[in-house]
Amino acid sequence: MLEWLGNQLTLIYDIVIYILPAVPVTLLITITSFTLAMILGLLVGVMRISRVGIVAKLAGLYINVLRGVPLLVQIFFIYFGLGKILSLDRFTAGVLAVGICYSAYLAEIFRSGIDAISYGQHEAAQALGMTRFQTLRHVILPQSWRIVIPPIANEFIASLKDSSLVSIIGLQEITRAGREYYAQFFVDFQTWLIVGLIYLLMTLTLSRVVKYLERLFAVRGYGSARA
């Protein structure tokens, strides 16, 4: 019994040591692609409410196409399709695919965050002489931002999990490391248990960070996050 337990612990230690170097890769992919997604998403979200019809339509098309195609297919398309033409390396292709896909979800979140602010706020800002851009920048977005923190955090956590999909194009992140360990030592149960636990540990930590962020941006007596 003790010997079995000792063997198991050694095995688990082995797996963890094998997979740990892949953790920073997963984090790097997630953070880089999500930063890209935030920038693109804000841009497309604002375009979506543009008064110029064609701009709003283009943004709508962008969102619908990207939300309607599986991320895995987008990864294949960008790496094997576009990647050949533009000679993208695995990392760039993976980050682009996840970032662009998530920007569509974030665009809808930003748009709803902007829509949630009452029209009186726009009018008050404009009556003070602010341009539409100044109104958005100083009055609307700072309020929207507080509303969209929780749904954006959800997407961030989801993108961390979805970063496992880029293992398919050979990026050495957590899932890929798990597959390689299994391929070498044929230990399935323990390997995937550990891989799962590592993801779980990361997502739970992120949830804590989000709670902290909500408190950080809370305004006294205003919004859902009360200080």
Added chain:
Amino acid sequence: MIIHIKDLVCRFGETAALDGVSLDIAKGEKVVIIGPSGSGKSTLLRCLNALESFQSGEVVIDGIKIDKKQKNIHEIRLEVGMVFQQFNLFPHLDVINNVMLAQRVVRKRSKNEARIKAEELLALVGLKDKMKSFPAELSGGQKQRAAIARALAMDPMIMLFDEVTSALDPEMVGEVLEVMRRLADKGMTMVMATHEIGFAREIADRIVFIENGKIVEEGSPDKILSNPERKRTREFLRKVL
């Protein structure tokens, strides 16, 4: 004339909210607009700072004609401050930053300059001790006074008040009217839509009665409130007094 309105027509779809309104307002004049709800009081005020666009007629503010394509609306809005029924304070900023924001962004004043101006105006409206409060922590009357300070911070030549006491509890109406009285004493040009007939009688140089988008009758408070010529004016006053 600091405000010149001629044959103003403003339609929402088929209905004409304003149907040929002409009105001239002199610098420093206090004009109160009364009329039933839906008569076009708010629309008239909103046309004066281009929050509403209009189909025909003209509006000239201090010699600047409002361009129908709204090319020069920012110029106009610098001259015209507005206070709303629903306050519309910026809930994510404390009171002093509510008063400072547009000074910084639009007037491009330094932080220090904007702060001095804001403190001065908050003292004027009696909110010096609430500078660090957020709008959600204020009473209705305090919110509206902060909103007045915010509009004044842009140094407007004209102030528009759109039923600013209608959303207030009765005991808070007085403090807001008091601030407006102070402003009137300083010689501000004021155009007010209100249901406070008593206040109108006291403060107005002229009262304009408007109904169905048309000016029915205008004149001194004494004439309009005590000896109205038109039957419609009498009927309206009987209901509200």
